[in-house]
Amino acid sequence: xxxxxxxxxxxxxxxxxxxxxxxxxxxxxxxxxxxxxxxxxxxxxxxxxxxxxxxxxxxxxxxxxxxxxxxxxxxxxxxxxxxxxxxxxxxxxxxxxxxxxxxxxxxxxxxxxxxxxxxxxxxxxxxxxxxxxxxxxxxxxxxxxxxxxxxxxxxxxxxxxxxxxxxxxxxxxxxxxxxxxxxxxxxxxxxxxxxxxxxxxxxxxxxxxxxxxxxxxxxxxxxxxxxxxxxxxxxxxxxxxxxxxxxxxxxxxxxxxxxxxxxxxxxxxxxxxxxxxxxxxxxxxxxxxxxxxxxxxxxxxxxxxxxxxxxxxxxxxxxxxxxxxxxxxxxxxxxxxxxxxxxxxxxxxxxxxxxxxxxxxxxxxxxxxxxxxxxxxxxxx
Ligand code: MUC
Ligand code: MG
Numbered sequence: 001x002x003x004x005x006x007x008x009x010x011x012x013x014x015x016x017x018x019x020x021x022x023x024x025x026x027x028x029x030x031x032x033x034x035x036x037x038x039x040x041x042x043x044x045x046x047x048x049x050x051x052x053x054x055x056x057x058x059x060x061x062x063x064x065x066x067x068x069x070x071x072x073x074x075x076x077x078x079x080x081x082x083x084x085x086x087x088x089x090x091x092x093x094x095x096x097x098x099x100x101x102x103x104x105x106x107x108x109x110x111x112x113x114x115x116x117x118x119x120x121x122x123x124x125x126x127x128x129x130x131x132x133x134x135x136x137x138x139x140x141x142x143x144x145x146x147x148x149x150x151x152x153x154x155x156x157x158x159x160x161x162x163x164x165x166x167x168x169x170x171x172x173x174x175x176x177x178x179x180x181x182x183x184x185x186x187x188x189x190x191x192x193x194x195x196x197x198x199x200x201x202x203x204x205x206x207x208x209x210x211x212x213x214x215x216x217x218x219x220x221x222x223x224x225x226x227x228x229x230x231x232x233x234x235x236x237x238x239x240x241x242x243x244x245x246x247x248x249x250x251x252x253x254x255x256x257x258x259x260x261x262x263x264x265x266x267x268x269x270x271x272x273x274x275x276x277x278x279x280x281x282x283x284x285x286x287x288x289x290x291x292x293x294x295x296x297x298x299x300x301x302x303x304x305x306x307x308x309x310x311x312x313x314x315x316x317x318x319x320x321x322x323x324x325x326x327x328x329x330x331x332x333x334x335x336x337x338x339x340x341x342x343x344x345x346x347x348x349x350x351x352x353x354x355x356x357x358x359x360x361x362x363x364x365x366x367x368x369x370x371x372x373x374x375x376x377x378x379x380x381x
Contacts, residue, residue, distance in 0.1 A: 009089035010125070011048040012096070015082035015114070017074040018042045019378040022311065023341045029151040031177030031206040033061025038340060039070040040311045041110075042373070043077065045117035047090040053121030054364060056314030057113035057281060058336075065206075066282070066308070068109045076110045085114065091125065093118045097285065108259065108284035109308075115285030116317040116364070123363030130320035130363055134286065137323035141355035142305060143331030145171035145202070146338070153187050157194045164198060170354050171200040173230070173333060177208025181217040189224040204230035207256055211240040215247065222250045228330065230277065231255040242272040251275050253330070255306060259283060261291040268299035275330055277306035279318070286321040293325055305332030312337045312345040315356075316364050319349075323358050332356070344372045 020040040028035040043055035057073045059066040068076075084103040088096050096118055100111050123130045131137035146169035148156035156174070163169045174191060176184040184203075192201045203226055209217060214232040221229060228251050233240045235256035245252040254273035258264050259282040267273050276296040283289040296303050305322035307315065315336045322332055334356050337349050346367040350357040359365025374380060 010091050011087050012045060012085050012090045013048050014046045015077065015085060016044045017077040017082070017113075018044070018373070019070055019074055020311070020344055020373065020376045021378055022343070022376055024339050025341050026150055028147070028309075028339060029149045029178065030060065030065070030175045031208040032064040035061060035309070038309055038311065040314070041070050041073045041077075041113060042313060042344070043113040043117045045090070045114065045121060047121055049125065051090075051121045051124050053090075053117035053119070053124070054313050054366065054368065055113035055115070055117030055120065056310055056317065057109040058308050058310040058314050059109060059281070060309055066109065068107060073110045073113070076104065076107050077114065080104055081107070081110055081114060090118060090121055093122060097287070108288070109281045112281045112283070112285040112288075115287065116280070116314070119286065120317075120363035127362050129358070129360060129365055130317070131323045131358065134290070134320065134324045137320070137358060138326065139323055140358045142319055142322055142328070142334060142358070143171070143354060144335050144351060144356045145169055145173050145331065145333050146335050147173045147175060147333065148191065149175040153190050156191055160191065160195055160199060164195070167353055168351055169335070170198070171202065171331065173202045173204055175206065176203050177205040181209070181213050185217060185220045185224065188221060188226060192224050192226060200227045202226065202228035202230065204255070205232040207231055207234045209233055211237070211243070214240070214244055218244060218248050218250065222248055226250060228253055228275065231257060238267060238270060238272045241267070242270045245271055245274055251302070253277055253304060258292065260288055261295045264292045264295035268295060268301060273301060275302045275304050277304045278322070279306040279308055280321055281308045281310070281314070286317065289321050290324070297326065302329035303327055304330035305334060307333050307336050309336045309339060311340060312343055312349050313364065313366055316349055316359060316366050319356055319358055320364065342372065342376070344369055344376055
């Protein structure tokens with residue numbers, strides 16, 4: 001077997017992690033946080049052959065949603081992950097990620113951004129889109145829903161009507177769990193009544209209910225014609241999720257409860273979910289997401305392409321991964337860039353006819369707008 005020598009590798013020369021604060025088009029209310037802006041952690045990975053790979057690690061509401069904060073992700077990359085990668089072979093993505101696995105436990109969001117940057121660079125090096133690098137896209141457009149989360153029922157209905165008329169979205173996810181179960185159900189039911197059969201309506205409780213509240217709430221939501229219930233109970237309480245999945249006909253989706261393949265295995269074993277929400281960040285990268293999806297596939301669990309409300313780089317990275325999945329029964333929620341008032345990429349992702357269109361250029365197929373990046377980076381002079 002021929003072993004790559006130091007001379008034959010394309011070394012990773014520098015890695016920069018940049019905090020970028022972008023305003024949202026409106027406040028976005030979730031059970032655990034209200035977002036007025038989104039912070040992206042953008043990774044620029046430069047290689048000895050002059051190629052630069054881009055990646056993104058983004059979370060929601062500081063530390064209120066996930067285990068990693070934007071500032072913590074930058075610190076982890078700067079202090080631990082980047083030093084472990086400098087001088088390593090940029091073309092060996094699995095080798096680089098194995099090295100990161102040795103120097104750091106967890107820290108999946110940070111690792112995901114670096115894996116994306118390596119894959120983007122390798123795609124550019126070989127002149128192929130990232131999805132091609134992964135084995136090929138089985139679809140070049142991805143259905144995308146929109147989340148109604150203004151906090152106001154009438155405003156949400158207006159927003160949904162406009163987006164339906166524009167043919168941008170025909171599925172709407174409602175963020176609930178902040179108010180009482182009865183208030184939430186009244187809000188959701190009013191929106192479903194207004195939209196009728198013209199739109200599919202789903203809810204995401206983001207772990208806010210206990211099992212008794214969930215049983216009451218889901219029964220009423222089922223009657224109201226809601227199509228899918230996402231993460232009603234706390235992520236650690238897998239048995240509760242399984243009891244709810246067994247009790248109701250409306251499908252139950254695991255989101256926070258399913259990060260990697262190990263979670264997927266356990267949920268599959270206990271019948272803990274009908275659907276898995278996949279996200280590259282919580283799985284530690286695209287390959288981790290694909291492994292999680294494979295477990296779902298093997299167990300007959302339907303799949304859904306989730307988001308951490310990433311900007312364009314992270315969203316398109318996920319899109320390349322989701323495009324390669326054999327089944328994606330519930331479509332995606334890759335609308336993150338549309339929630340942002342402005343962007344840091346030269347050409348924003350294309351959304352048309354209820355779908356996100358996969359860029360066709362090499363790697364991610366995305367380029368930074370340097371002026372915008374300079375304007376929105378937190379450490380700007
Ligand atoms: C989540 O939990 O699914 C996805 C859409 C949205 O509005 O928030 C995210 C997080
Ligand atoms: Mg969710």
